[in-house]
Amino acid sequence: xxxxxxxxxxxxxxxxxxxxxxxxxxxxxxxxxxxxxxxxxxxxxxxxxxxxxxxxxxxxxxxxxxxxxxxxxxxxxxxxxxxxxxxxxxxxxxxxxxxxxxxxxxxxxxxxxxxxxxxxxxxxxxxxxxxxxxxxxxxxxxxxxxxxxxxxxxxxxxxxxxxxxxxxxxxxxxxxxxxxxxxxxxxxxxxxxxxxxxxxxxxxxxxxxxxxxxxxxxxxxxxxxxxxxxxxxxxxxxxxxxxxxxxxxxxxxxxxxxxxxxxxxxxxxxxxxxxxxxxxx
Numbered sequence: 001x002x003x004x005x006x007x008x009x010x011x012x013x014x015x016x017x018x019x020x021x022x023x024x025x026x027x028x029x030x031x032x033x034x035x036x037x038x039x040x041x042x043x044x045x046x047x048x049x050x051x052x053x054x055x056x057x058x059x060x061x062x063x064x065x066x067x068x069x070x071x072x073x074x075x076x077x078x079x080x081x082x083x084x085x086x087x088x089x090x091x092x093x094x095x096x097x098x099x100x101x102x103x104x105x106x107x108x109x110x111x112x113x114x115x116x117x118x119x120x121x122x123x124x125x126x127x128x129x130x131x132x133x134x135x136x137x138x139x140x141x142x143x144x145x146x147x148x149x150x151x152x153x154x155x156x157x158x159x160x161x162x163x164x165x166x167x168x169x170x171x172x173x174x175x176x177x178x179x180x181x182x183x184x185x186x187x188x189x190x191x192x193x194x195x196x197x198x199x200x201x202x203x204x205x206x207x208x209x210x211x212x213x214x215x216x217x218x219x220x221x222x223x224x225x226x227x228x229x230x231x232x233x234x235x236x237x238x239x240x241x242x243x244x245x246x247x248x249x250x251x252x253x254x255x256x257x258x259x260x261x262x263x264x265x266x267x268x269x270x271x272x273x274x275x276x277x278x279x280x281x
Contacts, residue, residue, distance in 0.1 A: 021267045022052035024274035025249050027211040027241030029060035033079055047250035053280055057093040057120050064125055067099040077111050093118040098128055098135045105141050112145035117278055120150045123157045130163035136170055143174025155183030172203035181208040186229050193232040211241030218255035227259050235265045239274050
């Protein structure tokens with residue numbers, strides 16, 4: 001019996017003390033395609049992060065998807081689809097420009113037909129107004145096609161939180177992920193706790209990724225408010241994201257662990273919520 005007890009102690013001592021559930025990264029910019037993917041995944045091995053899968057987009061930095069650039073957008077979407085076909089960890093994220101009207105809707109249908117589950121639009125870098133009816137048309141069509149709409153919510157564009165809330169209310173059959181949970185305007189989203197009390201108003205179709213902002217909030221003077229907000233919007237609605245290459249996934253995971261959430265809450269944010277939303281295996 002003593003030998004078995006000693007063996008158990010040895011095994012416990014050699015097991016990783018930081019062992020945690022695997023991670024899904026919602027927010028990865030692969031600006032150089034397969035080379036960027038290889039570099040990103042190698043970094044996670046070096047940083048000892050158990051990367052299960054990640055949402056990858058081809059645009060960002062010098063590569064933008066502006067109005068009228070239909071050929072470039074289609075080519076970029078094709079590249080990320082091809083990368084995902086060759087790499088089971090990649091959840092491809094496509095884009096369109098809402099102001100391209102019918103052409104944007106046609107591209108949505110095309111990429112959805114090739115298995116793309118996520119559309120990313122970015123009002124700041126793509127230079128469009130969230131309140132424009134063409135944005136609503138794209139969001140509603142994405143929902144009809146079974147696509148989740150990921151959009152920037154870093155507080156860079158004035159009133160983006162209010163406009164995004166109204167967009168989600170007007171497209172109740174579309175699932176949304178709002179990146180960065182409002183940035184330093186994260187307090188706004190506590191309104192969801194009240195929206196749930198108004199019958200027939202909120203369709204529970206809003207999710208958030210906490211890329212970038214979680215690194216800023218960990219150990220911040222307003223950290224408790226941030227955690228309070230996460231719980232008010234619903235831990236089941238929170239996804240992890242790094243915003244690579246701007247920030248590292250290891251630093252993001254470390255920041256999440258310092259928020260003082262329960263192990264069950266962090267496990268949902270690291271993997272479980274994304275697994276449910278995207279049907280990950």
